[in-house]
Amino acid sequence: xxxxxxxxxxxxxxxxxxxxxxxxxxxxxxxxxxxxxxxxxxxxxxxxxxxxxxxxxxxxxxxxxxxxxxxxxxxxxxxxxxxxxxxxxxxxxxxxxxxxxxxxxxxxxxxxxxxxxxxxxxxxxxxxxxxxxxxxxxxxxxxxxxxxxxxxxxxxxxxxxxxxxxxxxxxxxxxxxxxxxxxxxxxxxxxxxxxxxxxxxxxxxxxxxxxxxxxxxxxxxxxxxxxxxxxxxxxxxxxxxxxxxxxxxxxxxxxxxxxxxxxxxxxxxxxxxxxxxxxxxxxxxxxxxxxxxxxxxxxxxxxxxxxxxxxxxxxxxxxxxxxxxxxxxxxxxxxxxxxxxxxxxxxxxxxxxxxxxxxxxxxxxxxxxxxxxxxxxxxxxxxxxxxxxxxxxxxxxxxxxxxxxxxxxxxxxxxxxxxxxxxxxxxxxxxxxxxxxxxxxxxxxxxxxxxxxxxxxxxxxxxxxxxxxxxxxxxxxxxxxxxxxxxxxxxxxxxxxxxxxxxxxxxxxxxxxxxxxxxxxxxxxxxxxxxxxxxxxxxxxxxxxxxxxxxxxxxxxxxxxxxxxxxxxxxxxxxxxxxxxxxxxxxxxxxxxxxxxxxxxxxxxxxxxxxxxxxxxxxxxxxxxxxxxxxxxxxxxxxxxxxxxxxxxxxxxxxxxxxxxxxxxxxxxxxxxxxxxxxxxxxxxxxxxxxxxxxxxxxxxxxxxxxxxxxxxxxxxxxxxxxxxxxxxxxxxxxxxxxxxxxxxxxxxxxxxxxxxxxxxxxxxxxxxxxxxxxxxxxxxxxxxxxxxxxxxxxxxxxxxxxxxxxxxxxxxxxxxxxxxxxxxxxxxxxxxxxxxxxxxxxxxxxxxxxxxxxxxxxxxxxxxxxxxxxxx
RNA sequence: GGCCGAGUGGCGGAAUGGCAGACGCUGGGGACUUAAAAUCCCCUGCCCGCAAGGGUGUGUGGGUUCGAAUCCCACCUCGGCUACCA
Numbered sequence: 001x002x003x004x005x006x007x008x009x010x011x012x013x014x015x016x017x018x019x020x021x022x023x024x025x026x027x028x029x030x031x032x033x034x035x036x037x038x039x040x041x042x043x044x045x046x047x048x049x050x051x052x053x054x055x056x057x058x059x060x061x062x063x064x065x066x067x068x069x070x071x072x073x074x075x076x077x078x079x080x081x082x083x084x085x086x087x088x089x090x091x092x093x094x095x096x097x098x099x100x101x102x103x104x105x106x107x108x109x110x111x112x113x114x115x116x117x118x119x120x121x122x123x124x125x126x127x128x129x130x131x132x133x134x135x136x137x138x139x140x141x142x143x144x145x146x147x148x149x150x151x152x153x154x155x156x157x158x159x160x161x162x163x164x165x166x167x168x169x170x171x172x173x174x175x176x177x178x179x180x181x182x183x184x185x186x187x188x189x190x191x192x193x194x195x196x197x198x199x200x201x202x203x204x205x206x207x208x209x210x211x212x213x214x215x216x217x218x219x220x221x222x223x224x225x226x227x228x229x230x231x232x233x234x235x236x237x238x239x240x241x242x243x244x245x246x247x248x249x250x251x252x253x254x255x256x257x258x259x260x261x262x263x264x265x266x267x268x269x270x271x272x273x274x275x276x277x278x279x280x281x282x283x284x285x286x287x288x289x290x291x292x293x294x295x296x297x298x299x300x301x302x303x304x305x306x307x308x309x310x311x312x313x314x315x316x317x318x319x320x321x322x323x324x325x326x327x328x329x330x331x332x333x334x335x336x337x338x339x340x341x342x343x344x345x346x347x348x349x350x351x352x353x354x355x356x357x358x359x360x361x362x363x364x365x366x367x368x369x370x371x372x373x374x375x376x377x378x379x380x381x382x383x384x385x386x387x388x389x390x391x392x393x394x395x396x397x398x399x400x401x402x403x404x405x406x407x408x409x410x411x412x413x414x415x416x417x418x419x420x421x422x423x424x425x426x427x428x429x430x431x432x433x434x435x436x437x438x439x440x441x442x443x444x445x446x447x448x449x450x451x452x453x454x455x456x457x458x459x460x461x462x463x464x465x466x467x468x469x470x471x472x473x474x475x476x477x478x479x480x481x482x483x484x485x486x487x488x489x490x491x492x493x494x495x496x497x498x499x500x501x502x503x504x505x506x507x508x509x510x511x512x513x514x515x516x517x518x519x520x521x522x523x524x525x526x527x528x529x530x531x532x533x534x535x536x537x538x539x540x541x542x543x544x545x546x547x548x549x550x551x552x553x554x555x556x557x558x559x560x561x562x563x564x565x566x567x568x569x570x571x572x573x574x575x576x577x578x579x580x581x582x583x584x585x586x587x588x589x590x591x592x593x594x595x596x597x598x599x600x601x602x603x604x605x606x607x608x609x610x611x612x613x614x615x616x617x618x619x620x621x622x623x624x625x626x627x628x629x630x631x632x633x634x635x636x637x638x639x640x641x642x643x644x645x646x647x648x649x650x651x652x653x654x655x656x657x658x659x660x661x662x663x664x665x666x667x668x669x670x671x672x673x674x675x676x677x678x679x680x681x682x683x684x685x686x687x688x689x690x691x692x693x694x695x696x697x698x699x700x701x702x703x704x705x706x707x708x709x710x711x712x713x714x715x716x717x718x719x720x721x722x723x724x725x726x727x728x729x730x731x732x733x734x735x736x737x738x739x740x741x742x743x744x745x746x747x748x749x750x751x752x753x754x755x756x757x758x759x760x761x762x763x764x765x766x767x768x769x770x771x772x773x774x775x776x777x778x779x780x781x782x783x784x785x786x787x788x789x790x791x792x793x794x795x796x797x798x799x800x801x802x803x804x805x806x807x808x809x810x811x812x813x814x815x816x817x818x819x820x821x822x823x824x825x826x827x828x829x830x831x832x833x834x835x836x837x838x839x840x841x842x843x844x845x846x847x848x849x850x851x852x853x854x855x856x857x858x859x860x861x862x863x864x865x866x867x868x869x870x871x872x873x
Numbered sequence: 874g875g876c877c878g879a880g881u882g883g884c885g886g887a888a889u890g891g892c893a894g895a896c897g898c899u900g901g902g903g904a905c906u907u908a909a910a911a912u913c914c915c916c917u918g919c920c921c922g923c924a925a926g927g928g929u930g931u932g933u934g935g936g937u938u939c940g941a942a943u944c945c946c947a948c949c950u951c952g953g954c955u956a957c958c959a
Contacts, residue, residue, distance in 0.1 A: 208956070249877055249954095256876075259958065281959060294959095336957085366958040373959090379874085380957050447958050566954085603953080640884090642952095673897070675886055679879085680952070687885065690897045693912095700912085745887070748896035755896095758913095817892040822940050824892060862939060867891050872939045 004708035006699040008663030012781040016118055024795050025120040027076050029539075029552050036073040037556050038065045039538075039595075041564025041572075042082040042531045045106035047091070050113045051645065052653045052671070052683060057563045057601040059668045060677050060743065062119045064561060066777035067738045069120075070801035076556055077120055078538035080127035081107050085527045086197065086213065089459040092491040099459040099491070103130055113655060117664045118780050120797065125541045129530030134537060135461045136482035137547040138529050141579060143464060144586060145184040146475050150232035157183060157232075157585040179473065183229045183582065184453065186473065190298070190364075191452055193221035198493030199456040200225060202526065203449055204257075204571045220322065226454040226463065226523060230578045234258055234446045237577060246598040247678075253569040259447025264431045265368065266440035268293060268345040270305050271353055277301060277345055280367030280445055283377065284434070285426035287349045288415040289395035290372035291385065293356045294338065296364035297321040302341060305356065310342035314358065321360040336361055336384045347372075348439045349430075350416060359384065367445050379405055396423060451575065453526060456499040458491045460524030466510055468518045483520075499523055531572055532579040535559055535594060547588065558591040566600040573598075599741060602679045604671075605642035606651030612636070616643075619650040642682030653683050665779035666692040672743035672778065694751050695782055698775065701758040702768055702786055710789065711763075719764040724808055726756055727767050731804040734774050743778070750775060765790070770802045817868040818843045820852040828869075836863040843869040 019025060038061050043054065065077040081103075088099035088106070107128065114121075127134055148157045165177055179185055192201045196216035200223060205212045230237075238258055241251045263282035270277060277293060295302055297318045306314050317339040338359030345356050361380055362371050375385035375392040382405035385392055396410045409423035418426055434440030454463070462483045464476035476483060486507030491500050501522040502508065510518045533547070539556045540548045573595075580594040609617045609629050621632050629638040645652045658667045669691040675681045704711045719727070730753045737746035753771060757763055769790055776783035776796050787796040811832055816839065818826045826848040830839055840861050843849060853873065860872040 207954095252877075253954080256955085261958080263959085279959080283959080361957050361959095363958065371959050378959070380959075383957090445958075569954085605952095673885085679886095681885070684885065684898075686898050690885095694897085696912090744885095745896080748887080751896055815892090819892085819940080827892080860939065862891090864891050864940095868940090870891080870939055 004703050004705040006696050006703075006705075006782070008665060008695075008782070009660070011785045012116075012118065012659075012664050015781045015784045016115055018784075018795070019118075019120070019797075020115070020123065022795075023124070024797055025077070025122050026124055027074065027122045029555060031074050033072055033074040035076065035556055036065075036068045036561075037076045037559045038068070038561045039077075039535055039559045039563070040079060041562070041568065042080065042534050043110065044082045044085055044527075045103060045110045046087060047102070047106050049106075049109050050655050052604050052655055052658075053565070053601075053645075055117055055655055055667065056604060056671045056677070057565070058114070058117065058119055059671050060599070060601060060741065061561070061563045062668075063672070063738060063743060063777040065120050066780060066797065067735075067801065069797060070773070070777070070799060072800070076125075076538065077122060078125040078127075078541075079114065079119070079121040079123075080125075080534060080538065081110075081129065082527065082531045082534070083107060083128050083130040084460045084525075084530055086457065086459070089457055089491055092459070100130065103459075116659055117655070117668060120780070125538050127534055127537050127541050129461075129534070130459075132482045132484055133542075133544070135530065137537065138461050138525065138533070139464045139476075139481050139483060140478060140547060141533060141583070142184060142461075142525070142529070143475055143478060143481075144588075145228060145582060146182055146465075148183045148582065148586065149178075149181040150183060150229065152232075155236060157582050159586070175472070183232070185227055185229065187225050187227045187450075188222060189225070190220040190222045191225050192218045193223065194218045200452060200454070202452045202528075204574075219324070225452055226521075228451040228453045228578075230451045230575075231446060231448055233578050233581055234260065234448055236581055237448075237574065240577065240581070240593050244593050244598070245596060247566075247600060250566065250569045250573070250598065250600065254574055257448060257570040257574065260444060261446075262442075262444050264427075264434060264440050265443040266348065266372065266434060268348060268372065270301075270356070271344040271346055273305055273343075275301055275304060277356070277370050278368045279370050279372045280443055281372060283374065283427070284430045284440070285412060285415075285418075285421075285423050286374040286377050286395050287347065287372065287430060288412075288418070289374040289376050289393045290347055290354060291375060291391045291393055292354050292373045293345050293370060294359050294362045294373055294381075294384070295341075295356065295370040296362045297358050297360055298364040299358070299369045301370075302358055305341060305343040307342040310340065314339055314341060317358060324360065336380070336387055338384060338388065340388075348434070348437070355390070357384075357388075365449060366447065376405065377407055379407060451578075453529075454523035455526050456493050457524050458485070458488060458500040460526065461529055462501065462524055463521035465521035466512070466518040467521065468512070468516050470516070474512075474518065528572060528575050532576040533583075535576075536583075536589065550588070550590075553588075554590045557589060558593060559595045560597060562595040562598045563601060564598075565603075599677065601677050602675075602681060603644070604653075604674075605680060605682045606645040606649065606653060607682060607684060608641055608643035608649050608651050609638040610641060611638055616649060618648065645683075653685075658685075658688060662688050662692045663695075663781075665695055665782050669695065669747060669779055673747045675744055677741050677743060691747070694747075694754060695779060697758055698754045698771075699782065699786070701754060701763065702772075703789060708789075713761060713763045714765055714768055714790075715762055716765050717762055719767045721812075723756065723760065723764070723767055725811070726753055727770060728804040728808040731770070731774055731802050732809055735801065735804070738777065747778065750778075772796070773799055773802055814866050816843070816866075818846060818849050819868055819870040820849060821873055822870060823852075824868075825849050825852045836865070839863050839865075839869060843871070 040058050040061050065075050069075045083103045088102040091097060091102050092099045129135060147160045149160055149163045151158050160178060160182060163178060163181055165174055169177060192206050194201055194211045194216050197211060197214065201211055201218060206218050209218060210216055211218055238255060238260065241254060261282050263280060264284040265278055265280050267276040267278050302314065336359060338357045341356045341358060343356045344353045347354055373381040375381040376394045377396055393414060395412060395414050396406060397413045398406045398408060398410045412418050412421045412426050418429060421429060431442050462485055464481060464483045466474045468474060486504035488500055488504050490503060493500060499522045508520050510520060512518055536548045540552045543549055576594060580589060583589045584592050609622045611617060617631060617638055622629050622638060623632045629640055631638055643649060655667060666688055670688040673691050674687065702710060702714055730749050733749040734746040772783050772786045773796060784796060813829050814832050815827055815829045817824045818828055826846045828842050828846060830842055840863055856873045858871060858873060862870040
């Protein structure tokens with residue numbers, strides 16, 4: 001190989017070593033520079049390593065970080081590992097390898113891959129959620145949750161010692177009262193149990209009735225669990241969204257997930273009983289149309305009100321419902337099911353007797369677990385009433401007549417004294433009426449449930465909690481943290497919900513100072529725990545005395561820019577906002593919201609193939625002939641299309657392979673050149689070749705491939721006007737595009753510049769050096785090497801970002817199209833500062849334009865300065 | 874079913890009220906070479922035409938405007954998320 005060739009492998013290794021060895025990107029916590037905190041979403045160190053989706057967000061954030069450094073900011077740009085989680089544990093179950101060992105191996109591999117891309121992380125701040133010095137503070141935050149309550153009046157969390165407890169309670173009642181208000185509490189409610197995974201899951205982890213990870217069936221099962229009272233923060237979580245600069249789509253996802261709805265709670269007397277069934281409705285205006293009621297099968301009143309002859313059928317139905325997986329319950333293709341209880345309720349507005357049913361389309365966990373059914377104006381009730389032949393009474397007149405069920409707003413009919421009222425007005429009136437009679441009240445409900453926070457796993461943070469033999473729950477003291485994981489022989493869950501930690505006999509039992517015997521909590525925390533607050537730990541990663549030093553926290557927070565995938569919209573991003581609000585309330589952090597600006601990178605798709613019938617063909621069965629894809633075995637011509645990367649389609653692109661063939665700079669550049677950051681885009685290896693050629697061209701414009709020295713064209717001479725203008729246009733465009741995340745167009749501008757530069761006989765040194773600085777955030781390795789060969793002795797990472805001169809950017813001459821009635825007839829060139837009048841004169845002087853006008857009268861001439869002239873006849 | 878996003882050459886995309894297709898890929902032609910690779914130069918939306926030139930064109934149909942890929946209305950297609958929350 002010639003010593004001057006663009007040897008990206010050697011160059012990239014050289015500079016990666018240089019940055020690391022000299023700690024070039026080590027960040028200090030002080031300084032008089034303004035701070036900028038740019039954060040990547042926490043990666044899980046998977047055994048499969050990086051896929052091409054990771055470097056997309058990371059490259060974008062790295063370009064921002066490098067650019068901001070050059071713009072004079074003190075930049076915090078850290079990385080670490082969200083390293084607890086199920087895969088390492090399942091591997092342990094299969095092979096007996098300790099999850100810590102697997103995790104370490106995976107981290108080492110991913111760190112190697114990430115370093116190979118040349119990201120400017122401060123490696124002194126690397127964190128790892130499985131490190132005891134890290135999860136000590138995860139446990140500490142849990143204790144804060146456990147030892148806090150939410151003050152509704154002040155709308156904030158406060159220490160549990162400040163909770164006003166009613167006088168005259170017994171010791172046990174007092175304990176219970178406090179426990180019922182802790183932000184972390186034990187519950188025995190039915191939870192999402194996944195037999196396949198041997199653990200329970202949070203609502204957010206169950207998608208379409210199956211587990212989000214693995215797609216296994218999930219059933220409802222009552223179990224003892226730890227919950228976090230995230231619901232107390234519903235209003236704060238909603239309000240905070242107005243304060244942050246996030247994509248509207250993500251804000252909407254969070255708002256919908258919190259799911260605030262305003263309506264009324266109404267009491268229906270059960271005929272012949274003292275009991276009332278309370279329902280929640282957002283449409284109290286349809287009360288006159290309530291023709292039956294439905295309770296969730298689990299509703300406690302079912303036992304009370306069901307008369308003897310109906311008990312057998314009701315019990316059978318309840319058993320069936322309990323055994324159904326969530327998938328069975330939510331599958332819309334299935335008919336509605338239900339069972340009449342034999343009991344009746346009295347509709348409070350018209351004293352009508354209406355039958356009470358149970359059905360699993362009513363959920364025990366939302367509202368009051370019972371509904372009034374208004375089949376004329378609710379799709380679900382309509383479907384149910386039609387199937388079981390229950391009466392349907394219309395009480396809302398639609399603005400325009402509709403067939404079947406009408407769920408919109410209109411005018412009340414068949415509604416006694418309220419007939420004729422518009423829906424909105426009716427809602428207010430009827431709620432007042434109900435309140436006056438003591439039959440109901442205005443009510444707000446949220447879809448968001450408390451966060452199920454325990455898992456029956458080994459590889460997670462242990463809870464700092466003890467259960468005494470006499471049934472008390474005692475939290476460890478902060479001084480006793482961290483509580484580490486015990487060694488076990490067997491990582492397998494027991495299958496009945498008893499976690500693996502229950503097998504660690506020595507670890508399990510504890511004798512308290514007062515002599516009482518206690519057992520440790522055997523559940524562990526979910527993976528989300530560690531990622532809820534990692535952005536705070538980066539600020540002060542080695543602090544043994546606090547999760548984060550308050551002074552440093554004040555300096556660095558909030559995160560100025562957070563880049564990651566949209567799949568975390570309602571999971572991580574909601575959970576970590578909740579924890580942050582708690583820490584804010586207790587005075588440990590200084591900002592109400594953690595992440596000021598959020599950007600979602602789009603998904604990268606792989607190239608895939610299907611035959612004429614639409615059958616998918618894995619990539620290893622595809623061969624190319626004359627640039628067209630064919631089936632290797634059948635010889636059939638195939639269609640190319642983009643599809644989600646998957647093992648089965650064999651269309652996964654491995655970053656290691658791309659780097660070894662084209663280099664990290666080409667990889668980075670291609671990921672950014674593909675299209676807008678937020679868009680979904682298909683990967684195409686030929687595109688990598690394109691940006692790779694661009695880098696080679698930039699290299700050859702400066703370096704002689706034979707000698708490795710500067711080419712003779714690079715000279716210490718002033719630039720010509722055109723070159724200078726293009727350079728300044730490039731500085732301007734690239735800088736502005738970085739600020740607005742338009743990396744693809746920034747790169748095309750640099751391509752235009754290099755195409756020009758390589759054609760020049762004289763390439764002024766000043767111009768060349770400035771361009772290298774502009775290129776450096778995108779392709780830092782080649783930029784450092786060129787900078788070095790241009791005679792500079794240290795890194796360019798802290799050079800000042802070049803300023804452009806607006807005078808030099810401006811073109812001297814401008815070309816305008818001349819249209820007659822919107823059709824282009826000619827082009828004219830005028831001085832850039834020509835007046836509209838002058839331009840008009842020149843345009844009208846054109847023979848072609850005159851010919852197009854003919855003898856018609858000119859009505860109007862529109863001059864749009866740098867673009868065109870339109871003559872209206 | 875609901876919500877969100879997107880439809881522009883052979884492909885990725887650019888242009889967010891002002892010359893549609895920047896930049897890159899692919900394809901074609903040429904230069905260099907014994908030859909090839911690499912590199913460099915030229916061409917490359919579609920249709921008609923030998924050409925000069927003309928016509929047409931941003932999913933479909935309508936509208937607003939001197940002017941629409943861009944704004945408005947209706948529809949079609951694709952992708953993502955979500956799913957009985959009363």
